[in-house]
Amino acid sequence: MTVTKSATRDDVRAEILQASIALMNEGGLGALSMREVARRAGVSHQAPYHYFADRGAILAELAGEGFDKLTDYMVSAVGLARDKASRGRALGEAYLRFALNNPEVFRLMFRCEMVDLKNYPEAKERADRCFQYVSDVLGAGPIGDKTSADLVPVIAAWSTAHGLATLMLEGKLGEAFGETLDQREEAARKILAYTSEKMSK
Amino acid sequence: MTVTKSATRDDVRAEILQASIALMNEGGLGALSMREVARRAGVSHQAPYHYFADRGAILAELAGEGFDKLTDYMVSAVGLARDKASRGRALGEAYLRFALNNPEVFRLMFRCEMVDLKNYPEAKERADRCFQYVSDVLGAGPIGDKTSADLVPVIAAWSTAHGLATLMLEGKLGEAFGETLDQREEAARKILAYTSEKMSK
DNA sequence: TGGGTTATCTTGACAGTGTCTAGTTTTTAT
DNA sequence: ATAAAAACTAGACACTGTCAAGATAACCCA
16 A cells, blocks of 8 residues: 555646646736745746646636536536526626636636636637537537538627626726625626616517 | 838838748747747848837737738728617627737737836727727727716627637637637628617617 | 926835745655 | 655745835025
8 A cells, every 4th residue: 555645646746736826816827836836836936847848837727626616517507407598697697707706717717818728728628618508508509610601699698797807806886886796796687687677678 | 212222111111021920820929939029020030129119019019010900800890880779780790800810919909018008108009908908999988987887788799709709718618619710700701790789788 | 597496317225026946854655 | 665646845036016215306594
């Protein structure tokens, strides 16, 4: 039998990612430096490069996990809804809930200069799965199809949810909609409900 | 009379800002470093600190100019429209046109960790003017009013335009909507038209 | 005109960053 | 047991933002 006193490869990798997440949540994306991550993980400043090609690769991994998590949020919310209209509403609400509860990851996921998905195919797949799910629920064909007019309503709905999330996250809507998470979620729900009601006619 | 052989204060300040803009447009916000700005402006690496407190102050100035420019885009577009519905559509189209034509400034304007408007009151004023104009055109009261239900449609419309801009800018909509600026503007127009048509009923 | 005050600008330093290179230890497989 | 590969460390480099202190130039008032 082997006493696993020393960390396995996956352990170190996981520890690096965990330290990254902690840093991100504590001080924002700006606080996530390779060297500080290494320090937290208790390894030399160069060790992370054995698991990730560069800083971007860590961010890509975090973003990928974010897309999976966002999909989870949406899947479980949509699962409870019966008709198509309420599925759409549930989708939007889940999107907002995810954004408000995971602001830093959300930023990471949607900033191409931080994580250019072109360079990280694995993360791109997770993103594609996420977007495809949105497209499926809102009832259009594959998102790649060029001139599919079906896409217009999908993108319109997605844009509204995404824009609202972004504006709230970046504080552009002032504090008019409450300070606590619950209040802000409630405000978002209201706006989404208004939009969804208008759009479904 | 004075022959202004040497640069005046405003000249140097302007040169610093101009160098900043050039850098931003060439290599994105990441390429905008204080030292490179100074190099371009032909001054020592410390000179910019005489005109701006820190890096954030330069970014705040650029963002402030961006808000003014966005307002200009919208004002001149709305000016041509007759009825209220087409004013709303013109507003959204101008918003998108600005974003697609000034991607880096647009990013700057809407990222609180880059420019926290709380710390730069002058830039905040320019942003407020911009948002107030949106609110005016879409027909709601002052944006500060707490529970104004009139704000819901305003924010809904703003969110759609902003979300669409963000998603297009960050490449999340794929290349399905064209490569050239014109094609992308046309695609954006289509989606905004769809939304606006639905919302106005 | 002279002299002092202030604004402007430079130089140097410091701690921090990402990442390249090279060397060292540990694990694994034969 | 030994050779090969993987995992990790240490040092260096060029770069960053910004603090501190010194140099130069412009201005203002006697």
